[in-house]
Amino acid sequence: MEVHQKKSYALITGASSGIGEEFAKKLAKKGYPLILTARREERLKKLAKKLKTQVIVIEADLSSDSDRNRLIEKIRPYEIGILINNAGFGDCGAFTNTRLEKEMNMIEVNIKAVHFLTKKLLPGMLKNNSGYILNVASSAGLFPAGPYMAAYYATKSYVASLTRAIAHEIKERGKNVYIGCLCPGPVNTEFNAVADVEFALKGISPEFCSRYALKKMFQKKTVIIPTLTLKLAVFFIRFLPSNIMIALTAHQQKRKLYR
Ligand SMILES: NC(=O)c1ccc[n+]([C@@H]2O[C@H](COP(=O)([O-])OP(=O)(O)OC[C@H]3O[C@@H](n4cnc5c(N)ncnc54)[C@H](OP(=O)(O)O)[C@@H]3O)[C@@H](O)[C@H]2O)c1
Numbered sequence: 645m646e647v648h649q650k651k652s653y654a655l656i657t658g659a660s661s662g663i664g665e666e667f668a669k670k671l672a673k674k675g676y677p678l679i680l681t682a683r684r685e686e687r688l689k690k691l692a693k694k695l696k697t698q699v700i701v702i703e704a705d706l707s708s709d710s711d712r713n714r715l716i717e718k719i720r721p722y723e724i725g726i727l728i729n730n731a732g733f734g735d736c737g738a739f740t741n742t743r744l745e746k747e748m749n750m751i752e753v754n755i756k757a758v759h760f761l762t763k764k765l766l767p768g769m770l771k772n773n774s775g776y777i778l779n780v781a782s783s784a785g786l787f788p789a790g791p792y793m794a795a796y797y798a799t800k801s802y803v804a805s806l807t808r809a810i811a812h813e814i815k816e817r818g819k820n821v822y823i824g825c826l827c828p829g830p831v832n833t834e835f836n837a838v839a840d841v842e843f844a845l846k847g848i849s850p851e852f853c854s855r856y857a858l859k860k861m862f863q864k865k866t867v868i869i870p871t872l873t874l875k876l877a878v879f880f881i882r883f884l885p886s887n888i889m890i891a892l893t894a895h896q897q898k899r900k901l902y903r
Pocket residue numbers: 657658659660661662663664681682683684685704705706707730731732733734753780781782783827828829830831832833834835836838850
């Protein structure tokens with residue numbers, strides 16, 4: 645059941661495209677006022693104009709420590725009832741071939757920004773005994789390792805692990821606050837272009853992914869996997885020795901590489 649005060653804001657990171665943009669459209673339709681953030685401010689403003697709700701646009705590069713702090717300062721006056729840590733990206737290739745700078749930025753955005761915003765906003769939600777945090781991980785985060793996309797899989801493992809641990813702590817405290825992680829397989833967004841890959845599996849639409857994720861978030865499901873194929877894959881991981889699972893993942897990842 646969706647229990648929420650509509651006057652508190654939904655903060656969505658990475659709302660300038662893909663899954664984040666769809667989250668914004670869906671939450672706007674549900675009547676939530678929004679705070680949207682990403683680097684491409686023009687795209688956020690264009691989206692804001694289309695949405696029939698109050699929208700605050702904050703341009704921020706989440707790989708930057710100072711921008712993350714500036715974002716927190718800017719949102720201080722607003723009560724955040726929903727945080728969707730969605731911004732993120734990947735990279736593909738053998739570990740010795742991928743660029744260090746891109747991976748360091750990935751760690752900043754996929755791990756540090758998620759950790760930082762969760763740390764900053766969760767205490768207020770616990771105090772109010774209400775709120776939702778949805779961390780967009782990936783099915784990659786539920787696999788033991790991802791050769792040829794090593795850093796990306798590792799960052800998403802961090803997100804899934806952190807989220808499940810915090811969810812347990814909240815449950816032990818008996819609080820009515822949700823934290824969960826969204827773990828999709830391929831979604832047809834700008835992800836491929838940024839990560840330099842082509843999906844080996846057929847992707848789902850960001851519209852379906854966000855709709856499914858919000859439904860499960862309001863039902864308070866901790867690990868959200870939108871497709872049956874990935875649900876089955878994740879189920880069978882527990883029966884396979886991890887070295888075999890890693891070899892299978894390597895095979896799958898190599899099919900994506902086109903360089
Ligand atoms: N697509 C998939 O197959 C897939 C599967 C599983 C999980 N995911 C996860 O889903 C999330 C959304 O990705 P998507 O598929 O929707 O890809 P996308 O269309 O490329 O969107 C990524 C979003 O992240 C933002 N972002 C990237 N770097 C940023 C930075 N330094 N600072 C602030 N914002 C930044 C981008 O905004 P700006 O460029 O404007 O900054 C953009 O809005 C990511 O966490 C991704 O890992 C995607």
